[in-house]
Amino acid sequence: MRFHWIDALKGIGIILVVFAHHKLPVALDTYIFSFHMPLFFFISGFLFDFWKHTASAASFVKKRFRSLIVPYFGFALLTCLFYLLLDIGYQPGVTNIDFFKASPAENIHSIVYALGPLISYNPPLWFLTCLFVTELLFYGFAKKYYAEPGKLMFWLTAVGVIGYLYSVYVPFRLPWNADVALTAVVFYGAGNLFRKFIEPEAWKAGEKPRDNPDYQPGLKFRRSLLRVWKFLPGILTLVNLLYFGYLLHFPTPEEMNMNVLKYGNFFSYYLLAFSGIFTFVYLFKNVRSSKVLEYYGRNSLIVLALHFPVKDILTKLIVLVFMIDVETYYYNAGFALGLTVLNLFCMIPVIFLINTYFPYLLGIKRPSESSESLRTRLKKFIN
Template sequence: MQNKEYLNWIDILKGLGIILVILGHIRLSPELISYIYLFHMPLFFFISGYLMNINKYDSFNQLLKKKTRTLLIPYFTFSVISIICYSVIGHKDIDVSATILSFIEGKRNEIYFNVPLWFLVGLFVVEIMYYIQKKLLRNDILLLILAIFINFIAVVFLNVIETPNWIWSIDTAMYYLLYYQLGNLFRIYKDKIDFKKVFNKVAVGIFVFLCISFNLLSLISPDLINYVYNSLNANSGFLFIRLIIYAISGIVTYVCLAMYIKKSTTLEYIGKNSLIIFALHWPIGIWALDMLKVQLQIQIVHSNVLAIIELIIILLILKPIIKIINKNFPIILGRGDFFGTPK
């Protein structure tokens, strides 16, 4: 029963996360897009870290095989699908050399035929980095300190927020490693906190309250948040702290929301199929919607109401595709006996 409840809330959280991703890619108001971009990708790395059970892997080769199957195979298959959609649905000419280079490099924001796919190679790098560090250090406090330091390097010295440059999004992976680490720590320690002790209960309660309050404040009054931090932007060290505060407050808020909801058939469905939706909402959902707007001569404007309608249409467009892939082509998702592992 506990396992089922766990699956419920984590699938709900993934569902909320993928909705935020789609909304961040369509014509939502700039203020809400800015709000979403504060934490939506840290949230997905947090979820991935939570789902990581390092004890399942007896060796690095076993981990490498599993992550190649579940991340790199989908990266390849969805890239092929995206390139076809880019040509057919988007009516774009394919530059073969640029396409191959974009696919091989896997840089954040530079996979032009399907920008979000960088997440798959970025997550692959993060999981490899985390596994190696975990095996070498074996101390969660040291691992957390190291992740914070690597995050600092990525923000301050590599300027990864504005100009990601490294192949396979390695510099971006350095930034997101911290949130993956926090997700894994949450998995390990969330049931070990003794809430019978008043101090623990009060401390966790205050922390959650502050995170949710800050997240809601950034949603309700983004100008106020920007005003508070504008004077700090000149120093990248303060930017590093600011980004962590924004990300953690968003993660805590939506983890609490998912746990509060407990049961939602729609969100659980979206969460369970988050990989397909994540990979195809751009090349199929958004492009198909844009093509429909052109055909109907609908003016493209930024509107929160229209964005919600677009979100629903995109999910409806993808629903039959999700069914077809799950039933007939699970190999696209890295599942099946073809890879020598059970489904």
């Protein structure tokens, strides 16, 4: 079953990611970073159907490796080559990009370790390895507690506390952003539980009867949530709007960035993240979906992986064509919005090319030569 409102929600999420990677006014930057990456983990959890993967854990790991880790290394190497050629062509014999100032061995280590700060030429790729670890972590808990949502919530909360303590007291990072996954799994689990809240049949696979003992805890949990849900969207939306209003009057430098383990205060971090998430969930679930947002939502992986180099190309072109100092437009929301729109427009042919001719970059097997004609593919692409 395809949730069009979820596609649209992913669309606005990836647009916020692109927008936030420009220099924004402090208030706007802090607001977006308070929830935009937690939102993606929430959506990923919502879309995960545990009952489809109960037969074989090895098969689950293999599928997730193909859909997340293969794209990570594919796009990491592709964009690394792009920036290397750009650096060589810009000033032969002079290294301008910090990543290439290190030795080749250090560069390989950085790509394999997969931390955002290490892959500085394309840091958004950190999300792919982090999501992979997050899904494995959630799957491990789900294997034991999926039919008991109360226990599942308890263990996810406990892991979230461990993740926060790790960010405060441990001075080193874990490969593949496993340290971030300790926090991300809370949002992932919340998304999965939310789907079961709006789809009670999802508590048990297939045609399991309602008197099944494994089915009952889910129904009881849902009934409990229904009592709270009458008021929760309004309360969280109010919190979200008050927070944004506060930032407009008292701009506060960004204290929340999952990529670098910056969470600020434990309670306010989760409150603000969930208030932002559910504000947009409630909005997109109750308004008519947008085809444009759905399009970018369906192709969010490509946008995530390539918007950074596209941003750099656009910035260089603006400097060369208009002879302006881009730094004078830093922290200008209008300028950032314009670049974001240009970036998303430039992504359209890139998305088409990758989906049509290079799907293996997304972990998808290349279509056979006898597959649809270019005209048919274009129709599917547009629709």
